[in-house]
Amino acid sequence: MRRLLSITRLVAMLMKEFNHMRRDRTTLGMMIGVPLIQLTLFGFAINTDPKALPTAIYSADTSAYTRDFTAALVNTGYFEIVTEARSREDVDGMLTRGQVQFAVTIPANFTRDLIRGERPEILVEADATDPVATGSAISALQQVKQSVFDRDLKGVSLARAPAPPAFDVIIHRRYNPENITQYNIVPGLMGVVLTMTLVMITGLAVTRERERGTMENLLAMPVRPMEVMLGKIIPYVIVGYVQATIILIAASVLFHVPVEGSVMLLSAAAILFMVANLAVGFTFSTIAQNQLQAVQMTFFFFLPSLLLSGFMFPFRGMPQWAQVLGEALPLTHFLRIARGILLKGSTFTDIAADLLGITAFVIVATAIAMTRYRQTLD
Amino acid sequence: MTNETPLAIDVRGLVKSFGGRRVVDDFSMRIPEGKIFGFLGPNGSGKTTTLRMLCGLLTPDAGEGTCLGLDLRNQAPLIKRQTGYMTQKFSLYEDLTIRENLEFVARLYEMDKRGERVDSALRDLGLYSRRDQQTGTLSGGWKQRLALTACILHEPRLLLLDEPTAGVDPTARRDFWDEIHTLAGRGITVLVSTHYMDEAERCHEIVYIAYGKLLASGTSDEIIDGTKLFTWRAHGPDADRLAGQLRGKDGVEMAVAFGADLHVSGTDEAALEAAIQPFRGTGKLNWHPTKPTLEDVFIHLTAGSKDNFS
Numbered sequence: 001m002r003r004l005l006s007i008t009r010l011v012a013m014l015m016k017e018f019n020h021m022r023r024d025r026t027t028l029g030m031m032i033g034v035p036l037i038q039l040t041l042f043g044f045a046i047n048t049d050p051k052a053l054p055t056a057i058y059s060a061d062t063s064a065y066t067r068d069f070t071a072a073l074v075n076t077g078y079f080e081i082v083t084e085a086r087s088r089e090d091v092d093g094m095l096t097r098g099q100v101q102f103a104v105t106i107p108a109n110f111t112r113d114l115i116r117g118e119r120p121e122i123l124v125e126a127d128a129t130d131p132v133a134t135g136s137a138i139s140a141l142q143q144v145k146q147s148v149f150d151r152d153l154k155g156v157s158l159a160r161a162p163a164p165p166a167f168d169v170i171i172h173r174r175y176n177p178e179n180i181t182q183y184n185i186v187p188g189l190m191g192v193v194l195t196m197t198l199v200m201i202t203g204l205a206v207t208r209e210r211e212r213g214t215m216e217n218l219l220a221m222p223v224r225p226m227e228v229m230l231g232k233i234i235p236y237v238i239v240g241y242v243q244a245t246i247i248l249i250a251a252s253v254l255f256h257v258p259v260e261g262s263v264m265l266l267s268a269a270a271i272l273f274m275v276a277n278l279a280v281g282f283t284f285s286t287i288a289q290n291q292l293q294a295v296q297m298t299f300f301f302f303l304p305s306l307l308l309s310g311f312m313f314p315f316r317g318m319p320q321w322a323q324v325l326g327e328a329l330p331l332t333h334f335l336r337i338a339r340g341i342l343l344k345g346s347t348f349t350d351i352a353a354d355l356l357g358i359t360a361f362v363i364v365a366t367a368i369a370m371t372r373y374r375q376t377l378d
Numbered sequence: 379m380t381n382e383t384p385l386a387i388d389v390r391g392l393v394k395s396f397g398g399r400r401v402v403d404d405f406s407m408r409i410p411e412g413k414i415f416g417f418l419g420p421n422g423s424g425k426t427t428t429l430r431m432l433c434g435l436l437t438p439d440a441g442e443g444t445c446l447g448l449d450l451r452n453q454a455p456l457i458k459r460q461t462g463y464m465t466q467k468f469s470l471y472e473d474l475t476i477r478e479n480l481e482f483v484a485r486l487y488e489m490d491k492r493g494e495r496v497d498s499a500l501r502d503l504g505l506y507s508r509r510d511q512q513t514g515t516l517s518g519g520w521k522q523r524l525a526l527t528a529c530i531l532h533e534p535r536l537l538l539l540d541e542p543t544a545g546v547d548p549t550a551r552r553d554f555w556d557e558i559h560t561l562a563g564r565g566i567t568v569l570v571s572t573h574y575m576d577e578a579e580r581c582h583e584i585v586y587i588a589y590g591k592l593l594a595s596g597t598s599d600e601i602i603d604g605t606k607l608f609t610w611r612a613h614g615p616d617a618d619r620l621a622g623q624l625r626g627k628d629g630v631e632m633a634v635a636f637g638a639d640l641h642v643s644g645t646d647e648a649a650l651e652a653a654i655q656p657f658r659g660t661g662k663l664n665w666h667p668t669k670p671t672l673e674d675v676f677i678h679l680t681a682g683s684k685d686n687f688s
Contacts, residue, residue, distance in 0.1 A: 012485030016474065023473045023512075217469035220433055221486045222458045377435050 005226050013223070013231025017205070021235060031201070035193040035243045039250050042189055048181045049136050051077045053101040056094050058085035063111040065149065069122065072148040073104070078137035091125070101127050101134065114149070136179075175343040182255040187338035188311045190247040191331045194270070195277050195305050196298070198240050202281030203294035205232050211290050216377065225373045229366075233278040240274040241267075251342070260345030269337045269351065272358050276330040279365035286372035305331040333357040383410040386536050386567035387432060389443030389450065394427050394436060401427045403590035405441070409569060409583075411535075414562045416581030417571035420680050424590040425571040426466060429538045432569070433463040446535055459487065462529030466540040468521045470528055472514030476505055479513055480528060487532040495531065503527050519550030526557065530566075537561065539570040543577065555580050575672050584672075586679060593679045598672050607631075607678050608647045609670040610654055612640040614663035627653040632677060643674050 021028055055073070059066055073079040079102060085091045091103045105123040113120035124141060126134045176183045206228075209215040218228070244267075251257040280301060281294075288294040306312060308322055309331040318326065326332045333354035340346030340354075387409040394402040402424040409415050419425050430436040432445055434454030443450050445457045470479045480499060484492040500506040503523060516524065522542055530537065539558075543551045555577065558568055562582075570581070578584050579598050586594040586601065594601045612620065618635035624642055625633050629649025633642045644650035658665050670678075 006488060008488045009486050012482050015485075016471065016478070016482050019474050019478055020471070212472075213465060213467040213469045214471055216435065216465045216467075217463075219435055220458060220461075220463040220465070221483065222455055223486050376437055377430060378437055 004224065005230075006224070009223055009227045010230055013227055014234060017231055017235040020205075021239070027201070031197055031239050031243065032246065034197055035189075035247050036250070038193055039186065039189055039247055040254070043182055043186050043250075043255050046181055046185050048132055048184070049179050050133055052080040053078055053133070053137055054082040054099070055079040055102040055104060056083045056085045056091060056100040057081050057104045057106070058088065058091050059104075059106040060108040061106055061110040065111050065114055066106050069106070069144070069148055070104070072144045073141075076137075076140040076144060078140045095125060095127050098127065102137065183257055183343055184339070186247070186251040186255050186257050187342045188335050190244055190251075190270070190338055191273065191309075191334040192306060192311055193243055193247065194240050194274055194334075195331050196302050197243065198236055198274055198277040199281040199284070199301055200295060200298040201236050201239070202232055202278045203284040203288060203298055204291050205236075206282060206285030207288050207291045207294045210285075219375060219377065225370060225375060229282055229369060229373065232282060233275065236278055237271060237274050240277075241271070244270045244274075257342055259342055261341035261347065265348060265351070266338065266341045269334065269341070269355060269358075272355065272362065273330055273334040273337075276358050276362045276365065279362055279369055283365055283369040283372065286369060286374075305329050308332070310335055327357065328361070330358045330361045383412070384447070385409060385444075386411045386413075387443070387445055387569065389432070389445075390441060392428065392431055392441035392443070393439045394424070394431060395439055400590050402431070402438075405587065405590070405592055407585055407592070407595070409567055411567050412562055412565045413582045414558060414568045414570065414580075416578045416584040417569055417587070418573070418578055418584055418676065419571075419587040419593075423588045425587060426540055428587070429463070429540050429569070429571065432457075433461050433538050434458050435463070459532070460534050461536045461538060462532070462534035464525050464529045464537070464539045464542050466544070468525060470513050470521075470525060472512065474513055475510045476500070476513055476516070476524060477509040479524070480531060483528050483531050489532060499527050499531055519546050522546050522550065522554060523557075526554065530561065535566060537566055537568045537570075539568065541571050541573065543572065543574065551577070575676075578672055586676060588680050593682075594675075602670060602672060602675050605670070605675045605678060606645055607643055607670045607675060608645070608650055609641055609643040609668050609674055610650065610665055611668040612642070612654075612657070612663045612665050613638075617663055620657060620663075624653065624657075629653040631681070632674070634674070634677075641668070641671070641674060643670055643678065645678075 057070060070081060074081060082100060083094070085094065085103065088105065091105060094100045095103055103125045105125070107120060107122075110120045110122070126138060128134050173179060206215075209218060248259075248263070248266075252259055281298070284294055284297040284301070288297055304325065308318065308326040309315070309329050310326065311331065315323065315326060315332065336354050337346070337351045340351055344350075385408050387407060389408075390406045392402055392405040393400065405424070405428060417425050417429070427436060431438050431450070434450075434457050438450065446460050448457050448460075450457070471482070474482070477496060477500065480496045481492060484496055489495060497506070500509050505520070505524065513521070513524065526539075526542065537558075543554055546554065551574075558570065559580075562568055570577075572578060581598075583597055584595065584601055585592065594604065596604065615638075617640045618638055620640055621633040621635050624630050624640075629644045629646050629651075630642055630653045631644040633640060635641075642650065642654055644653070654665065657663065
C-alpha cells in the first residue's frame, strides 16, 4: 500500500503542472524571453578586454619620435587619443573627472634626451579604479615600449641597443587565443539563466499552492511527497532544456562560440544541473510561507552563485574559504563543464569530478527537501 | 454493541496547540455512520483544526480515536482514501478547467473508468456543457457545488465540510443541503461546520465547540432543553428599543432584538422576571415566556465558556 510512487498520480501531477504552465502565458514567456534577452544583452554588452580607451596626451615636445610613439599607442587598438592637454593640471583634471582613462605626458626635451641616449621617461597615467578596464591596455604598453623606436633610432641614437634576453618565453593562449569575452561569458550565461529561472520557478510553483489554499486540498488527497516533488520538477526540467537549447543555438549562431566537445554530454550534464537547481527551489518552497519569500530566497542563493562560481570574477582569485563555498555551488561545477565541453572539447572523464560535485549537491538538496516536506499542515 | 450503528468517527481527548495556545482541548466526539452532524462554534473555536485532525492534515498532540474504524494516528493515508474534505476556502485550481480539475482528483485517487465517472459527475452537476471553462470564472455558488462534487468523486464514506455554504445565496444553499441529505441517505457520514442556525437545524445532531472545548452536543431540541436558559419575549411598539435598558441588569444575560420583538434571556428564572417587571406594567407591551432559540443558547454557551476560559 505504501508505495513510494504511483505512476497514475505522478501523471496527474504532471498534467496539472503542464496545464498551469500553458495557461500562465506571462511566466512561460518570461522563461523563454529571459534567456534570449540576457544572452543578447550580456553577450553583446560585456567585454573584459575593452579597446579604444579615451586617452589624453600632453606633449611638451613634438617630433617625429613622439608622433611615432602616439601612432604606436593607437595602433595597439587599446588607446584612442581624444584630446590634447595644455598643462599638467589639465591632465590631472581630466583623469579625476573620468573624462579619459589614460593620460600620456611627454616631457620637454624628450627627443634630445632620446638621441643622447639619456633614457628619457614618458609618463602614462591610468585611471585604475577599474583594474579590468586598464589591465590589457597596460600590458600592450610594454610591447610598444620594446619595439617602437627600434627602427627610428638605428644609427641615430647614442644609446646602445638593449641586449636580447638570454631566453624566450612563448605564450600560448589556448582555447581562446583572441581573448574573446563571449567565449567565456556565453557558456556561463547558460548556467546563470538556468539557476535563476529554475530555482525561482519551482519555489513559486509550490508556495503558490500554499498561498492559494490549494495545498490543503492536495494534502487531503492520497498523494505522496515524491509524486508532488517529481510533479513539480519534471515539467521545469523540460522548460530548462528549452532554455539551454536556445542559449546554445544563440551561442553558436550569434557569438560563434566554438562547440569542441559533445553536445550530448553537455545536455546530460545540463539536466543534472537543472535537477540540482529545481531541488533547491523545492527546498526553498518547503521553508517559504509565500511567493515573496520564495523570490527573496532565490536571490539569496542566486547572488553567491553569480559571484562565487567564477562566472563574474576569477575563481582562483578568491581566498581558500571562498573557493570552498564556491565548490559547494552547482553553478561552479556547471561553468567548468560548459566551458570545458564547448571550448576545450572535454570528454566525460575530464568533467567526471564536476559531475560528481553536482550529484552530491542534488543528493543533499533532495534529502533536505524530502525531510522538510510535510504531508500535514503541522 | 451488535445492534448499535457502527461509528464513523470515534475520537477521545484530542488536543492540538499552536505556539503554546491550545486550539483544541480534550475534544471527544462519536458520530454514527450515515448521520449528518453540524459542527458549530464561534470563529477561532477550533472547528477547522478539529476537521483537519480528523482527515489527517494535522497530527493531534494528544488523544486517540478512529475514523471509519481506522486509527487516526497510524492509518491516516487509509483514512484519506475514504474521506472527502472540503476546505473552507475554494481550493480547486482556478486556472484549470472544470473537467481538468475533476480528472486530476480522479487520477490522484487512482480511480478506474475515470472518463466515464468524470462525465457523469459533470452531467449530474449540470456543468457538462461548460466543462472546458476555467474554474475561476464560475460564480461562488457553482464553485461550492463543484468543490462538493470533487470531494465525493471518489465515493468517500465520510465527508468533512468546512463552512461549505459561506457566502452562498439561499437557493444554492438549499440545493447544497438537499444534496447532503441525499448523500447521507446513501450511508455517507457528514460532519459539516457552519455559522448558520437554519443549517444547524437541518442536521441530525449538533456539536458545539468554543475555545477548543466541547460545550454541548445532541439534537437541537436536546441542546435547547439541556441548557437551563429562560427567555421572555416582548411584543409591541418599540419593544426592540428596550434592549439597551435591559442589558446589564441583574438576571438579564442577554437582550436581543428580533425585528420589532425583543428576546430577554437569563439562567436565573426569578431574577429575570424581577428584571423585566418594571417594563411589564406599561400595558403597551405584550410579554410572554418563550422557548429560547438555538442562537440564544449558543450565545449563552459562548459567553459562559469565555468566562471559564479567561
